[in-house]
Amino acid sequence: SIKVTINGIVVEAQPDDTVLLAAQRAGIKIPSLCYLKGVNDPAACRVCVVEAEVNGVPMRNLPAACVLQVQEGMNIRTSTGKVRKAVRKNLELILANHDRDCLTCVRNGNCELNKLCEEFGVDQVPYDGAVRERHIDDSSYSIVRDSGKCILCGRCISTCKNVQGIGVLDYTGRGFNTRVAPAFEYGMRDIDCIYCGQCIVSCPVAALKEKSNIDQVWEAIDDPEKFVVVQTAPAVRAALGEEFGIAIGTAVTGKMVAALKQIGFDKVFDTNFSADLTIMEEGTELLQRVTKGGVLPMITSCSPGWIRYCELNYPDFLENLSTCKSPQQMFGAVVKSYYAETFQIDPKKLVSVSIMPCTSKKTEANRPEMEVDGIRDVDFSLTTRELARMIKQAGIDFLSLHDEATDSVIGEYTGAGVIFGASGGVMEAALRTVADILTGEDLDDIEYKECRGLEGIREASVTLPIEGRDTEIKLAIAHGTANAAKLLESIRSGEKNYHFIEIMGCPGGCINGGGQPHISARKRMELDSKALRSAVLYAEDARLPVRKSHMNTEIQKLYSDYLSEPCGHKSHKLLHTHYQE
Ligand code: HC1
Ligand code: SF4
Numbered sequence: 001s002i003k004v005t006i007n008g009i010v011v012e013a014q015p016d017d018t019v020l021l022a023a024q025r026a027g028i029k030i031p032s033l034c035y036l037k038g039v040n041d042p043a044a045c046r047v048c049v050v051e052a053e054v055n056g057v058p059m060r061n062l063p064a065a066c067v068l069q070v071q072e073g074m075n076i077r078t079s080t081g082k083v084r085k086a087v088r089k090n091l092e093l094i095l096a097n098h099d100r101d102c103l104t105c106v107r108n109g110n111c112e113l114n115k116l117c118e119e120f121g122v123d124q125v126p127y128d129g130a131v132r133e134r135h136i137d138d139s140s141y142s143i144v145r146d147s148g149k150c151i152l153c154g155r156c157i158s159t160c161k162n163v164q165g166i167g168v169l170d171y172t173g174r175g176f177n178t179r180v181a182p183a184f185e186y187g188m189r190d191i192d193c194i195y196c197g198q199c200i201v202s203c204p205v206a207a208l209k210e211k212s213n214i215d216q217v218w219e220a221i222d223d224p225e226k227f228v229v230v231q232t233a234p235a236v237r238a239a240l241g242e243e244f245g246i247a248i249g250t251a252v253t254g255k256m257v258a259a260l261k262q263i264g265f266d267k268v269f270d271t272n273f274s275a276d277l278t279i280m281e282e283g284t285e286l287l288q289r290v291t292k293g294g295v296l297p298m299i300t301s302c303s304p305g306w307i308r309y310c311e312l313n314y315p316d317f318l319e320n321l322s323t324c325k326s327p328q329q330m331f332g333a334v335v336k337s338y339y340a341e342t343f344q345i346d347p348k349k350l351v352s353v354s355i356m357p358c359t360s361k362k363t364e365a366n367r368p369e370m371e372v373d374g375i376r377d378v379d380f381s382l383t384t385r386e387l388a389r390m391i392k393q394a395g396i397d398f399l400s401l402h403d404e405a406t407d408s409v410i411g412e413y414t415g416a417g418v419i420f421g422a423s424g425g426v427m428e429a430a431l432r433t434v435a436d437i438l439t440g441e442d443l444d445d446i447e448y449k450e451c452r453g454l455e456g457i458r459e460a461s462v463t464l465p466i467e468g469r470d471t472e473i474k475l476a477i478a479h480g481t482a483n484a485a486k487l488l489e490s491i492r493s494g495e496k497n498y499h500f501i502e503i504m505g506c507p508g509g510c511i512n513g514g515g516q517p518h519i520s521a522r523k524r525m526e527l528d529s530k531a532l533r534s535a536v537l538y539a540e541d542a543r544l545p546v547r548k549s550h551m552n553t554e555i556q557k558l559y560s561d562y563l564s565e566p567c568g569h570k571s572h573k574l575l576h577t578h579y580q581e
Contacts, residue, residue, distance in 0.1 A: 004074040019065040019076055020048055024525050030078050031087060031116050033094070033204050034153035035066040037524050039163055040202075042154050043067045046090050047116065051077040062086050088120045096127035097176070098205070099134065099148035105206050110518050112204035113151060132177055138211055139187030141366045142195035142359040147179050150207035155521075156180060156199035163507060165482030166309075168193050180207070192312050194481065196305035196505045197359030197383075197514015210359045210515060213380045214390055220351040220379075221264045228351040229339075230265040231331045232256060234272055235357040235421030235510035236384045238536035242517040243388035244398045249532030251540055254403020259391045260355075267407045271354065272417030274331035275429070277558070278302065279416060279549035281575055282324045282426075283433045284566035286500055291467060295319045297476075297491070297498040300426050302326040304364035305505025305514075307579065309481045314488050315581045320501075323576040325377070327420065328354050328361055329370050331410075332377030333574040338562045339410055347375050354381045357421070357513035360505065369577055383515025412554040415541030422534035423479040423509035424451035424458065427502040431462060432548045438464045446547055451475075452538070454508060454530055456483040459498075474498040480507035508534065 001012045006023050013022035018041070023030050033045040049062035055073040062083065065076075077083065094113065102108055116122075134148035152171070157180060161167035168191045173179050182191045200208045220226045241252040260268045286298050301307060301322040310317055325333065331354070336347040354361065358381075364370065365378040382390075391398055405411075416432050419425030428451040435443055450460040458477045463470050476498045478487040484503045490496040506513050508530035519529050541547060549555065563570045 002070050002072050004070045004072075004076060006076045007078055013070040015070070017070045019050060019052070019063075019068045019070060019074075021525075022070050023065065023076070023078065028078060029522065030065045031119065032066055032521065033112060033116065033151065034155060036155045036158070036202055036521050040153070040155045040158035041066045042158070044152060044154050045094065047087055049083060049086050049090070051080050051083055084120065088122055091117050091120055091122045092125055092127065094151050095122065095125045096129070097131050098151060099146070100125070105149070106209050107206040107518075110520070111206065112520055115520075130176075132179065135179070135181075135185075137187050139189035140193070140195060140211065141363040142211055143188050143193070143197065143200065144209050144211050145181070145188060146207055146209070147181070149205050150180050151205055152178055152180060153204060154180070155202040155204065156208055159198050159202040163480060163482060164194075164196060164198055165480075165485050166192065166194065169199060194305040194308040194312070194505060195360040195363045195514075196481070198506060200359065200514050201512075201516065201518060204521065210383050210386065211362065212386055213362070213382055214386050214393075217353055217380050217382060217390070220353070225349060226351050227266050227345050227349050228264075228353060229267045229269060229335055230260050230353045230355060231269045231271045231274070231328070231335075232260070232355045233328065233357055233361075233421065233510060234275060234418050234425075234537060235513060235516070235533070236355050236387070237540070238421060238511050238533040239357065239516045240384055240388060241398075242519075243385065246399070248519070248523075248527060248529050249536055251536045253540065254405070255398060255401040256387075257406055258401040258404040259394075259396050259398060261404060262396050262401075263390055263394050265353070268404075269331065269335075269411045270406045270413050270417075271327050271331055272413030272420070273410050273552070273554065274327040274334065275417035275420040276414055276549035276552045276555050277330050277334070277575070278324055278327045278426075279429050279433050280555060280559070280566045281330075281571055282322050283430050283437070283549075285322055285324065286430065286434065287437070287466075288567065290471075290473070290499060297501045298322055299501045299503055302420065302426060303360075303503065303505040303510075304358070305360040306481065306484060306503045308360065308363070309484065309505060311580055313485070316492070317488060318579045318581060321579055323578065325370070325575055325577045326364065328356060328364065328381070329377045329577070330575045332365075332370075333372055334410060334558070336375050336377065337372065337574055338558060342409060351379050352377065354378050355384065355387045356381050357384050357510045357516045358506075359383060359514040361515075372574055385515060385517060388517070409554055409557070412552055414549055414552050415544040415547030416549045417552075418540045418544070419537050421510040422452070422537050423454065423504055424477045424502065425509065425537065427451045427475060427477055427500070429549060430500070433550045435462070435464060436548060436550065438466060451477060452534075454534075456480060456507075457487050473500065475500050475502075477502045479504040479509050481505055483507075511537065
């Protein structure tokens with residue numbers, strides 16, 4: 001290791017550390033806006049400048065700590081008058097070309113620029129010239145891009161290109177008029193964006209945000225003619241609390257249900273229920289494909305970002321996709337058929353709302369094929385962040401809420417449904433059911449640990465008795481579309497073959513979806529939010545009395561009273577879909 005001195009403290013650093021990282025390990029915070037751990041280090045914002053000398057010789061200018069490599073004998077000062085003045089000046093320059101309507105900004109309260117301006121005492125913007133032309137693109141169902149808020153840090157560009165392997169955003173224009181935009185300034189609707197929202201969660205300001213549907217949902221709740229039901233995705237409970245100051249990695253399931261009831265939803269359900277339903281359908285589909293010579297590997301179809309990625313980039317794999325709709329859509333279809341019939345509610349008066357950790361779910365809910373006999377499965381899909389805003393608008397004191405439970409007859413769920421929200425969870429949930437069905441037993445060994453973790457691509461195999469013969473079933477899991485591409489290439493080339501694959505569009509799965517609460521770049525250096533949020537779901541699974549989808553009694557009743565059997569005629573009409581080339 002290398003010894004450097006930072007603000008008089010001797011710090012042990014690794015040879016390839018930057019000064020920013022070495023300082024962070026020593027508990028010294030250096031401000032920064034463009035740096036994002038593991039994603040972006042372009043020295044674009046120049047807010048992380050420091051004074052540096054090596055063996056007593058001062059370095060020229062003020063180097064940026066995010067790209068400055070540590071050297072033996074380096075002496076760094078992070079808060080001299082010269083540094084503070086430079087930081088303030090750079091912040092002022094950023095503000096000069098930034099829309100400053102902070103009071104009406106969706107990031108008010110968690111804007112990283114605002115926070116630094118406060119910390120550095122920026123109390124005026126002395127540059128009063130022309131500002132960049134503002135362009136707001138709300139052409140897609142999912143994402144709004146506002147060039148007036150953009151500070152050109154490049155975090156979204158790097159995330160889209162490097163993390164997701166997509167690259168639809170880039171710098172365009174020159175000098176003062178530089179902007180971040182899709183090529184030829186196309187609208188977000190018209191490009192190969194998969195609406196994953198990873199660019200939103202990496203944005204330090206409000207240049208990227210979800211397209212909000214809060215107002216339509218309030219309107220439906222206020223309308224006495226409407227019966228408004230809500231479902232919450234598995235991953236929401238693992239992160240919603242963060243919006244109310246609760247530590248990352250804390251479950252708020254019961255409070256979330258209580259808040260939804262106070263907001264005024266007529267019934268509160270859980271997407272975990274339809275995650276269990278998905279396992280019944282998808283598990284059956286897998287067994288049919290394996291025994292009847294269907295297309296293999298079968299690939300999961302719950303993640304709409306992944307589905308769009310596949311449609312746009314790997315159409316030769318469309319036959320491999322499970323025909324199952326996602327749990328979000330299955331839930332909507334069941335609410336407007338089975339539930340409506342059971343309680344004799346006119347499906348036209350039913351409004352089905354979902355709370356998702358995802359921005360792509362908004363686009364999925366609006367896909368033309370996501371309806372049955374002209375009735376939409378899901379009318380409005382909100383992000384976790386939007387739900388937090390509704391809770392605040394309703395004046396609910398979230399922290400003091402008492403836990404409440406979901407409504408019946410489509411509200412029960414098992415541990416298998418809960419873990420859908422973490423990468424590998426759908427695979428593990430499916431194995432629990434498929435193994436029981438094939439062995440005819442109620443197996444105790446249900447924690448498939450090889451499915452868990454955050455490695456980008458994971459492989460596993462299980463041996464199961466299929467048609468009287470012990471058969472090895474080969475499995476793979478990928479999360480984040482860059483990893484999905486790698487996995488698909490290895491299958492295309494013939495290097496690998498599998499029976500069953502889980503792919504989620506976002507790195508880490510839904511717990512790290514593009515609709516989840518923002519985590520500042522600084523926080524991301526300190527903790528692993530993906531691991532912490534995933535742990536919430538695995539802990540909830542372990543606590544639940546029933547942990548296998550086929551043992552969900554309300555799912556059993558749904559089949560006996562209504563659907564008859566998995567992958568039967570009614571299921572195909574309500575719960576399965578097709579894909580677009
Ligand atoms: Fe997901 Fe899914 S797990 S896709 O990540 O299959 O969004 O949480 O709701 O639909 O269940 C998201 C999460 C979610 C679906 C389920
Ligand atoms: Fe790229 Fe995803 Fe953002 Fe679209 S939503 S621009 S694919 S990161």
